[in-house]
Amino acid sequence: MARNTKTKETVSTAKGQVEKAGSLNEGGARAKRAAERRAAILHAALEEFAASGYAAARLDDVAKRAGVAKGTIYLYFADKETLFRELIHMELTPVVGVLIHAAQTDVPLRAFTSQLIEVFVREVFGTRRRDVIRLIITEGPRFPTIAEFYYRDVVGPVLEAVRGLMRRAIERGELKSDVLVRFPQLIVSPAIVAIFWNGLFDRFEPLDLRALLQAHFDILFGDGRLS
Amino acid sequence: MARNTKTKETVSTAKGQVEKAGSLNEGGARAKRAAERRAAILHAALEEFAASGYAAARLDDVAKRAGVAKGTIYLYFADKETLFRELIHMELTPVVGVLIHAAQTDVPLRAFTSQLIEVFVREVFGTRRRDVIRLIITEGPRFPTIAEFYYRDVVGPVLEAVRGLMRRAIERGELKSDVLVRFPQLIVSPAIVAIFWNGLFDRFEPLDLRALLQAHFDILFGDGRLS
């Protein structure tokens, strides 16, 4: 935060997406180029923020990595904080729909989970989304609007969808307890922990993510009991 | 990080704890006062680091909060990074022994867990230790030696002790599967998630920590099955 204590809360409308009416062709080309630059900056910013944290990341490095001049960043984003917030937005918005849609399935849980693991490993863990999640969790407390947006638009809806999933599983007789309706966090916590384990302890004790999640879902939805 | 890239790794011997032989009374009083100051600075530092993160925390604020002048910090700690590292050390070292000792119990798991929950809620969640854990997880990737220390001296030994606990539970016939020996992370992940939930989403959806953990242990060690 340092000198950004004022917390500008409005998310600036993505400048590069507003197409000024120009000559048709050139306008299109410009808009395209602008969108590419925007994307390049966001991409670079994610890597820098993920590597150094929000406060220690330098816009100089973001610019360098994005292949633009430092000033150019300010053509697309009002300031460092806005860049950060838009970054989170951009990365998460498309995912939410998919997640919720996925949670509306009526497939038996045990068939569903193996697919879920695969999707998580491929679409989250192996991608920039893992960094986004880490950033939200680590920087969230200093960015109230991010936490709020994240809860309202992501965590809340997803948990609700998961609760629906659990409820339907109960109705189908697949689950006997409503504990996962009350604490859907229990379903995802190993995934969260795995995300952090990775950057901290993997070099000391690697974690087999797929096996971990499989074991976890076996415990939750498996037919054998632990005890 | 900024100018702290060089990573000075030695943990300075706690100045305030070394009592130079002086006149008995005065020497003791001085040493006591020094220890108090040291503690006040560490305390203040924890709060500032927890609130702002390492990079954004200002030693000026630490000093103000500790009720000392800025320069005084440097009488006790070589620099910002050393202050941070000693903070982590100091808070964790005494806990580890307790945890490992606790894990050597031979009490039935279900009797043990309720006690475990209580200890965690009171001795970790309700204390500065929660902030320390959060700091390690959020800043650890930028402080390799902290991550290393934390793994070698805390996480590793504790997980090992937990594995032992699980093995003995299996031998006693309390557990049928060795999955928790292979993935002891599964036992603690809800607690980790709860720590982060607290700072991020509690104002939107409060989490009943005790109930969450109880539900979690019920799933792991309870006699009823979820499915």
Added chain:
Amino acid sequence: MARNTKTKETVSTAKGQVEKAGSLNEGGARAKRAAERRAAILHAALEEFAASGYAAARLDDVAKRAGVAKGTIYLYFADKETLFRELIHMELTPVVGVLIHAAQTDVPLRAFTSQLIEVFVREVFGTRRRDVIRLIITEGPRFPTIAEFYYRDVVGPVLEAVRGLMRRAIERGELKSDVLVRFPQLIVSPAIVAIFWNGLFDRFEPLDLRALLQAHFDILFGDGRLS
């Protein structure tokens, strides 16, 4: 010195002198402006260093005197020490060639000296070079590379050239003794002393530099004997 103990020894390539290919006019204008700024900073730095000494000179004052912001200095020089070293380099490099070339003359010594006096008075004593020399001598012991550079690239070559001059004078029969070949320092020491006298005692007892040097060379090369 304080925190500059590490002695970064590389002399950064003069930023303002590297012209990136740009549009011809603008590129030239930019480069010119940069070179001017660089020069202004070096100029201001020399005055501040000369007035206060390296350690006590404040970059704040250098910036103010140069008419730039404090941060601007760091666009042109890596740090205070580098600024200092480049200052020395810049001022001396062009002079050496001239000196050595001058020493290769075959003019009779007595005709040469009057010219030498004039050049020294005008080109050294009356200019910033006097301050540079003073700085090298006063700060040199704390900046080993400056002393080394100064010896290798300035003092050594110049003394060698002077020795050559003396040798040729001996061959021509102008000098009978080789004492000035063995101790060329004797030729320049009054000039050195005059440089320091100036800043210290001139207000109490002004020194007529020209007359001093003339008297000195009369003693060395004159046909009358003192005793």
Added chain:
Amino acid sequence: MARNTKTKETVSTAKGQVEKAGSLNEGGARAKRAAERRAAILHAALEEFAASGYAAARLDDVAKRAGVAKGTIYLYFADKETLFRELIHMELTPVVGVLIHAAQTDVPLRAFTSQLIEVFVREVFGTRRRDVIRLIITEGPRFPTIAEFYYRDVVGPVLEAVRGLMRRAIERGELKSDVLVRFPQLIVSPAIVAIFWNGLFDRFEPLDLRALLQAHFDILFGDGRLS
């Protein structure tokens, strides 16, 4: 100078030399101890100032080297600048009388010089006095009162004595020219240069001080001519 811009000009009366009337014996012991401490501090200060220059020298190091606490320095000297000024005083005052007395000799110059060389080498060059002279010359411009004291009480009288020496040599017929009466600086400049050469270039090209001075006096007072 840094924060010592105010230039306190009064030389504090040496505190340790003022004997407070106490019990006779103890008072004497105390006074002696005090004088020793004062001397130790001055000694240490000279070494630190000589090594780092006035501005960069740290009183902490002076105290450490003197074997006293930092605060103790302030019992004997008002502040850093006073310490520095008293240092210069103390070292020079005793020398001046000797020099002037020596210059009142009526011995033939050539017999005198060999003795002079010996004294300079032993009593100045090989001692802390060399550092004092270097300090005066390098720091003098920033300490007007030091330069003034040095001129009034040392340089001026000594030069005057030297002039007298030269005049008498002329009267005795040993010297034909009055050039050394007009420019007595010419007599000492090689010694000054040798002092600086030592710290700067000795590792590249050692200078045989005795031989240098002998050659110098041979030129000035020898019976052979250079040309």
Added chain:
DNA sequence: GATGAATGAGGGTTCATTCAT
């Protein structure tokens, strides 16, 4: 007197942000 912990002004350096080109 002597100590050395404590102070806090100040300096070097960084970096988000601006603006002339």
Added chain:
DNA sequence: TATGAATGAACCCTCATTCAT
């Protein structure tokens, strides 16, 4: 629109000086 030089507010750290013990 894009650039990157320039700005200057902060921040970490140092060190002369003070003061309670």
